[in-house]
Amino acid sequence: MPSATSGQVVCVTGAGGYIASWIVKLLLERGYTVRGTVRNPDDAKNNHLRELEGAKERLTLCKADLLDYESLREAINGCDGVFHTASPVTDDPEQMVEPAVIGTRNVINAAAEAKVRRVVFTSSIGAVYMDPNRDPEKVVDESCWSDLDFCKNTKNWYCYGKTVAEQEAVKEAELKGVDLVVINPVLVLGPLLQPTVNASVLHILKYLTGSAKTYANSIQAYVHVKDVALAHILLYETPSASGRYLCAESVLHRGDVVEILAKFFPEYPIPMKCSDEIRPRAKPYKFSNQKLKDLGLEFTSVKQTLYETVKSLQEKGHLPLPVTAESDEAIKIQS
Numbered sequence: 001m002p003s004a005t006s007g008q009v010v011c012v013t014g015a016g017g018y019i020a021s022w023i024v025k026l027l028l029e030r031g032y033t034v035r036g037t038v039r040n041p042d043d044a045k046n047n048h049l050r051e052l053e054g055a056k057e058r059l060t061l062c063k064a065d066l067l068d069y070e071s072l073r074e075a076i077n078g079c080d081g082v083f084h085t086a087s088p089v090t091d092d093p094e095q096m097v098e099p100a101v102i103g104t105r106n107v108i109n110a111a112a113e114a115k116v117r118r119v120v121f122t123s124s125i126g127a128v129y130m131d132p133n134r135d136p137e138k139v140v141d142e143s144c145w146s147d148l149d150f151c152k153n154t155k156n157w158y159c160y161g162k163t164v165a166e167q168e169a170v171k172e173a174e175l176k177g178v179d180l181v182v183i184n185p186v187l188v189l190g191p192l193l194q195p196t197v198n199a200s201v202l203h204i205l206k207y208l209t210g211s212a213k214t215y216a217n218s219i220q221a222y223v224h225v226k227d228v229a230l231a232h233i234l235l236y237e238t239p240s241a242s243g244r245y246l247c248a249e250s251v252l253h254r255g256d257v258v259e260i261l262a263k264f265f266p267e268y269p270i271p272m273k274c275s276d277e278i279r280p281r282a283k284p285y286k287f288s289n290q291k292l293k294d295l296g297l298e299f300t301s302v303k304q305t306l307y308e309t310v311k312s313l314q315e316k317g318h319l320p321l322p323v324t325a326e327s328d329e330a331i332k333i334q335s
């Protein structure tokens with residue numbers, strides 16, 4: 001596909017992951033040549049990348065670990081841009097904080113050495129909204145930062161690690177003269193390209209398998225994985241893009257989520273009871289996704305996102321297809 005991007009070489013770290021796989025797919029579709037870093041190129045869990053359209057001609061998988069500077073330097077050397085998406089996704093402090101922070105510093109330094117045009121860094125809402133002192137009426141936007149002491153005291157090591165990693169990215173990029181743009185997605189859902197179930201999709205799977213008997217009295221913001229990937233590319237391709245970009249479509253109470261799921265998929269044992277019948281129902285916070293909308297991003301509705309997530313879980317064999325009266329009949333006729 002000839003386009004202005006043909007001939008541009010970009011690196012995507014952690015290419016086999018949920019979001020990164022979508023970034024690689026869309027980059028290939030737009031004509032980019034992609035170097036994807038993975039920790040083990042021979043692991044079958046990365047095979048889906050080789051099957052993407054354009055992968056045979058324009059995708060190379062490079063073995064790299066975030067804690068191994070040389071491996072990153074080799075992957076990034078000769079690239080025009082970097083999408084730094086790899087990160088541990090865990091609440092274990094040892095596995096989370098150091099690899100996220102040192103890995104980010106390593107990527108920025110390798111990008112500086114390679115004199116890339118821009119680094120797009122995948123941060124998180126976790127670096128934005130964990131602040132107990134924020135006025136509940138305040139619109140959550142790019143000016144908000146999570147409170148590190150609060151993250152520490154509540155043992156929210158994922159949010160702590162992402163916040164410190166983003167701060168490190170900003171500091172190191174400034175020091176080394178790297179053009180850095182940051183994206184802060186909320187909880188990401190939508191079709192999986194990779195064969196395994198990642199943490200954010202697990203959030204929905206538990207409501208369909210019968211493992212969650214109740215839902216929590218809490219709220220969560222959601223966004224479609226394809227929109228997140230496209231936003232990364234828009235931020236790379238728009239010269240005027242700068243700073244942080246909150247990537248969110250809507251905020252729902254868990255009660256709304258199970259209601260939508262139950263309407264689309266009544267055959268699954270979706271919990272309809274809240275675990276907390278005492279406190280008032282948690283209220284969604286207000287947020288702004290205007291910065292990304294101004295770049296032309298159109299967000300997929302959360303209903304569509306939830307529907308596509310469940311369909312994908314079924315197609316990938318992570319969720320048994322429900323036995324309906326019709327399929328029961330079909331089984332009887334065949335036997």
Ligand SMILES: NC(=O)c1ccc[n+]([C@@H]2O[C@H](COP(=O)([O-])OP(=O)(O)OC[C@H]3O[C@@H](n4cnc5c(N)ncnc54)[C@H](OP(=O)(O)O)[C@@H]3O)[C@@H](O)[C@H]2O)c1
Nearest residue numbers: 014017018019039065066086087088124185187188198200
């Ligand atoms: N999914 C969400 O809801 C969400 C929301 C906001 C932000 N994010 C951010 O988006 C990024 C991708 O998340 P995801 O949901 O796509 O998670 P994922 O599927 O678990 O992908 C994470 C990737 O990071 C790689 N990685 C972890 N530690 C590494 C290390 N030490 N060296 C090299 N690679 C390493 C993993 O590689 P292996 O396959 O080798 O383990 C994997 O490819 C992360 O930065 C995450 O914080 C995610």
